Structure formats: structure tokens, C-alpha cells
Amino acid sequence: MTTQPRPRRSALYMPGSNARALEKAATLDVDCLLLDLEDAVAPDAKDMARTQIAEAVSARPYGNREVVIRINGLETPWGEDDLAAAVKANPDAILVPKVNGPADLQMVAHKLSLLGASADLKLWAMMETPLAMLNAAAIGACGLDPAVRLSCFVMGTNDLAKETRARLTPGRAAMTPWLMTCVAAARAGGIDILDGVYNAFQDEEGFAAECAQGVDMGMDGKTLIHPKQIAPCHAAFSPSEEEVAWARKINSLFDEPENAGKGAIQVDGKMVERLHADMGKRVIAIADAIAART
């Protein structure tokens, strides 16, 4: 049985302390909501934010948007309470910040079992520390262990810049090796990966360029900080009509009896192999899932 891919083109962060943002989220055409208890919330507001997020998620106002709660690390004064409240509210996933290695995720997964979490509750991992870059393959391999429930990487390029002192420049030359290492680790572990945020949310041109770069890198989508980034993000990460038409064309050509025994054919002057047809099947599935969603 093939599973239908879930579109994760856009994932909008919002501070759990911002009641207006939590309310507005229910009206936004976004694939995923990242309800934040970590860096977007000041220490004095942590308890209030936890209560607000728990109430908002429990009320189930977010329809088919994927709902993810980012908790504070378990080593902080808030992490254990965040985890317990998140399990009770039962979002689609819990996003674990500053993961350094597989043991961090295994520990959270173990606590989820002790807390009686729903079997459907997934873990997402923030990839944003120097150790995470060095341990990316081992962290990604958690995607192959059902007990860890890992289903997505999220690049944390702001923390990565802070911890490594690499600069976030246009084109992200310094970040590219880490971004691509994490793409490979995610694919090896069979999970999705979302690109980091673009802080200058008024800079439409720079944002479009960074979205296009994320698509080229193989990212499934991008994390966002402002609603105005959603539409251009969807424009970049949705398969175009041409891509879908090409995918349908090459798949129907391989279905024809005269091509049954062939591994490679010529289409419009290009060599096309069955692996291209397989890639096309994913494009079609994502396009169908987006159409079904809207």
C-alpha cells in the first residue's frame, strides 16, 4: 500500500503567548502551524503560553492544518510541563528543539509512552546545533524506528548561525553543506524536511529566491514567521502545471504496451527512465493531495 504524501509546503511559527496569532491561525491557508513555547516566548510568559496553546489545540479549530507544538527542551525548567500539556492537547506532532543526537529523541519518545500519548502523535526534530549537523545521519535514522515516531526535520538556521558563527548571507553559501547533509539524512530516514525561516519578512524578492533555493535543495517546504510569506511559499513549493503534465505524460507512456519491456525511452528529445516516472508519481500524488486539501 502506498501512503498519500501530506503537503508540508508551509509551516508558520507563532508565539504561544500571542492570543491573536493563535486565533488568526484558524483562518490562514497554511499547511502546518508551529505553535511555539520555545524561543518566541519570553521566560515570564512560558506558563501563560502553555495554557493558551493547550486550550487552543484542545478546542480543535484548525481543520486540516497540521498542528505542531514546539516545546522547550527537557533540560529547561519548562520542558517537562510543556510535554505533559502537549500530550494532553494531542496535536499532530511535537517539535523538539535543539536535538543533538538520537538519544534526545529516544528520551522524548520514552516519556510520550509513559504519558500515554496517542499512537498517532509524531515527533519532529529541530536541526539547529553543531552536534546535530555532525550526527544528522544517526538522528535521521530514528525515522526508521517506529518507537521514536520521528516524521520531520525542521532546519533552525538562526540557532545554527548563532552556534557556529556562520553568517546567513544571500545564497546561504556557508549553510549549504549542512542543509544538504540534513536533506540526505532525512531521505535516508524516510522523513520530510522543512527549510529554515527567512527573517526579513518584508523582503519579497529575497524570500522568493530563498524558497526557490529550498525547492532545488529538495526541501519539502519552508518554515515561516509571517502570514504574508504563505502565498509565495506555496507558489514555490507546489508542483507547477507543467511538472504535473510532464509527470502524467511519462507515466502514461511507460504504461503503453510497446514500452512494457523498456527501462529507458525518448520523450520530446530527452532520455526518460523508469526512475523519472517514479519521481513523477510523487509529483502527481502531492498535486492531488494539494487539490484535495483546497
Ligand SMILES: CC(C)(COP(=O)(O)OP(=O)(O)OC[C@H]1O[C@@H](n2cnc3c(N)ncnc32)[C@H](O)[C@@H]1OP(=O)(O)O)[C@@H](O)C(=O)NCCC(=O)NCCSC(=O)C[C@H](O)C(=O)O
Ligand atoms: C515578526 C512578528 C513579530 C511581526 O509581528 P507584527 O508586527 O504584529 O506583524 P503585522 O502587524 O504585520 O501582522 C499582521 C497580521 O498578521 C498577524 N500575524 C503576524 N505574524 C503572525 C504569525 N506568525 N502567526 C499568525 N498571525 C500572525 C498579526 O496578528 C496581524 O493580524 P491582524 O490582527 O488580523 O491584523 C510576528 O510576525 C511574529 O511574531 N512572527 C513569529 C515569530 C516566531 O514565532 N519566532 C520563532 C520561530 S523562528 C525560529 O526560532 C526558528 C528556529 O528555531 C531557528 O533557530 O532558526
Ligand SMILES: [Mg+2]
Ligand atoms: Mg531555534
